[in-house]
Amino acid sequence: MGTLWYNGTFFTMMAEGESVSAVYVQDGQIHDLGTKEDLENRYAHVIEEEHDLLGAYVYPGFVDSHLHIIGHGEKLIRLDLSEVKQAEEMRNLLVRKYKNSTNDRWIFGEGWNENNFPDRKIFHRAELDEIAPNKPMFLTRVCRHAALVNTKALELAGITRETKDPIGGVIVRDNNGEPTGYLLDTACDLVKEKIPDVTVNYIKHALSVAVDDLLRVGLVGGHTEDLHYYGGFKQTFDQFLQVIDGKQMKFRAHLLVHHEAIAEMEEENYDQGTITPFIELGAVKIFSDGALGGRTAYLRSPYTDDPSTSGVAIHSEESLQNLVKEAREKNRAVAIHTIGDAALDMALTAIERYPVTKGRDRLIHVQVVDETLIERMKNLSVILDIQPRFVASDFPWVMERLGEERIKQSFAWKTLLESGLHCAGGSDAPIEPVDPLLGIHAAVTRTSVGQQHDGYMPEQKLSPYEAVQLFTTGSAYAIEKEDERGKIAKGYVADFTILDQNLFTIAPEDILTTNVVKTIVDNTVMYEK
Template identity: 75%
Template sequence: MGTLWHNGTFFTMRDENESVSAVYVEDGFIRGLGDQEELENRFSGLIEKRHNLQGAFVYPGFVDSHLHIIGHGEKLIRLDLSEVNSAEEMKRKLEEKYRSSNDNDWIFGEGWNENNFSDRKIFHKQELDEISLNKPMFLTRICRHAALVNSKALELARITKETDDPKGGVIVRDNNGEPTGYLLDTAADLVKDVIPNVSEEYVERALQVAVNDLFRVGLVGGHTEDLYYYGGFKKTFDQFFKVIDGREVKFRAHLLVHHEAIWEMEKEGYDKGEVTPFIELGAVKIFADGALGGRTAYLSNPYTDDPSTSGVAIHSEESMKEIVMKARKKNRPVAIHTIGDGALDMALTVLEQCPLEEGRDRLIHVQVVNESLIERMKKLPLILDLQPRFVASDFPWVMERLGEDRIKKSFAWKTLIDSGLHCAGGSDAPIEPVDPLLGIHAAVTRKRVGESHEGYGAEQKLTPFEAVQLFTSGSAYAIERERERGYIAEGFVADFTILDRNLFSIKADEILLTNLVMTVVDNTIMYMN
């Protein structure tokens, strides 16, 4: 017995102008497309349920191709600093958090961004000590490649003037060599290592809160990387089973595995592939560099606004090759975080030397490119994992970091797609807001809400159809599921994002006025307005 969804506009995403008005579903898969009368006749006697969509617009279920689901949940349950617009407001929120916390608590904050402050202030440990001298403080920057800590946290981590910078990280120091409390990339891990492990209940709560929020914005799935940060692979992986049970909660969770968590994954008897119909293990995650905001993205030439640095390479070429070769022995693809062109060059060199027998590797972010790098990418089996919302968040300050020449080939989504490269779309939540409509809007307009200019790098704007493809067929292609996900077609999963507007015909700024009607996974309504 099956379900008839009708009286809607179902965009198949096979072609920009292709749509049907009804879909018939059995056992979670689409078995027929057409109009209501046609499907009523074709499946007479089999239709058990009917959903009248009252003229709504139906898209293949939106999937975020790169986020950190548990991190997103933490942002929702911890102190969120991502919307703070001044140093004074940030200080006030931290003081309030200190007063409301228990004596033995760490004080955590998520998402501060000095580029939102008029003075671009980065707090010094002494200023944080004035707020909290006795309770350790750990404040994650928006990019998650830098953190601010107070003296108590430095003391617990035994970071002093004599402490060497760790490989792939920087302990920012004053003129006397004293740590300022600003830690870049792996230097922040020195403090993370002394933060008490969170409980399984905490991880479960963060995951549940996050998944519920993803349903709220129309996401049916996400490709996430969480399995290294919350007490290890098993402790974290077990929570996915608890939350995404496949009965009450259906969500397509594709889990990337940090390269340092692979040994525990193998110890527990798991490998790449489907574990349940809703949980699957994916590529080996590797960080090649940091982020542009903290000047830790690894560039081939120095930063324009700070010629003393070219950023931070997390791995040498040799150590990255060693990690990739270990993955290749088990025929596993890799997913490499590459923001700077120096990191991208290194990653491509390693992938060229270590070809994948079958499947596709993934390059995440790919923000700074050039023609030579594009030509090299075209010769490899790759999916590029883009975050359109970065344009709205990083401009105009990123132009100071990269300079006029490099910015022309940065955040170059249109160039990458027109070059024939396959691209997927994500948010990198909690770094950016998780709502896919914000990402689609940013891809189409390349500006912030309310700005009146033509867009940053206007020639790189995507069409609405190309932008929606990033979150549908692109995300499916990224995990080799393009034959069963990402389209509304016979034999494909019945995952739908149902909206009250046609994203392909409305004005660009109306995208953000669009409302979610339903989020449907496996023919099951997981959220309804």
């Protein structure tokens, strides 16, 4: 028995402009396409359910190719600082949080970004001490590669002026050598190790809240990396199995596995691939550098606005190659976080030396490139996970970081596509807003919401079709599911993102006023406006 969806415009994504007006689904798969009349004539004896879409526009289900689902849930349930535009506003929110933290052992905040402040202020630990003198405070920067902590947190972590910078991290210090409370990359881990372990209920709550929100914005799935940060692989993975049960909750979660979580995954007798119809284990996640915001992205030459640093390599070249080698010995693909051009160079060298034999490697972010690096990528089996929304949030300040010449080949999504490289689109939530329409808008306009100009590096604008491909066919290709996901075609899964506007014909600014009508996963309505 099957379902007829009709009276909509179904964009197949098989070719630009191709659409049908009705789809017949059986057992969660698209069985046939055509008109309502044709499909009713052919399948009248087995159609048991019909859905009139009232003229809505149907896309293959949008999938975020790179995010942190539980982290997104934490942003929703913790103090969210991502929209703060003034340092004083941030201080006031922290004061209010502290006053209401009677039962809290720590004060947490998520997503602050000094580049949004007119004075670009970074709080000193002494200022945080005034707000929370007797409770440790941990405030994650928007990039999640830096954090602010107060003196209480430093004391718990044993960080003093004598503490050496950890490998792959920086303890920022004042002119007297005293820690300021600003920690970069692996230095954050010194404090994180002292934060009480999260409970199973906390993980489950954050995950449930996150998945509900992802469905609300039209996402049917996401490629996420969470399995190393919440008490280990088993505790976290078990909650994915419970929350996304395939009955009450359907959502396609593709889980990258941090290289430090692989051993526990193997102890639990799990391997890469499909675990349930809605949960898969994917490539080995490795960080090669940090982020541009905190100047920890690893560059070949120093930052233009701070020549004293070229960023931070999380691993030495030898260590990175060994991690890739270990993955290959277990027949695994890798997914390497790489933002700076020096980090990308190191990542490419590693995967050139130890080529993938099964699956496709993933290069995540790929923000700073040049022609030589592009040519090397073209010769490899790689997928690039890009985040169009970074253009909206990182410009114009990122031009100060990289300088006039280097910026020309940075955030260059059009150049990457025209070079024949396969790209998938994501948000990196909670670092950026998770709404795929914001990513599509940024890819098409190269502006932030409310800005009225031709776009940052307008020659790198994508067409609406190219932008939608990132979140449909691109995300499917990234995990070798291009023959069953990402298109509206026979044999493909019945996952649909249904909107009230045609993204291919409306004015770019109208993308922001487009509404999600329904989100369909496995032929099941998981969200309805």
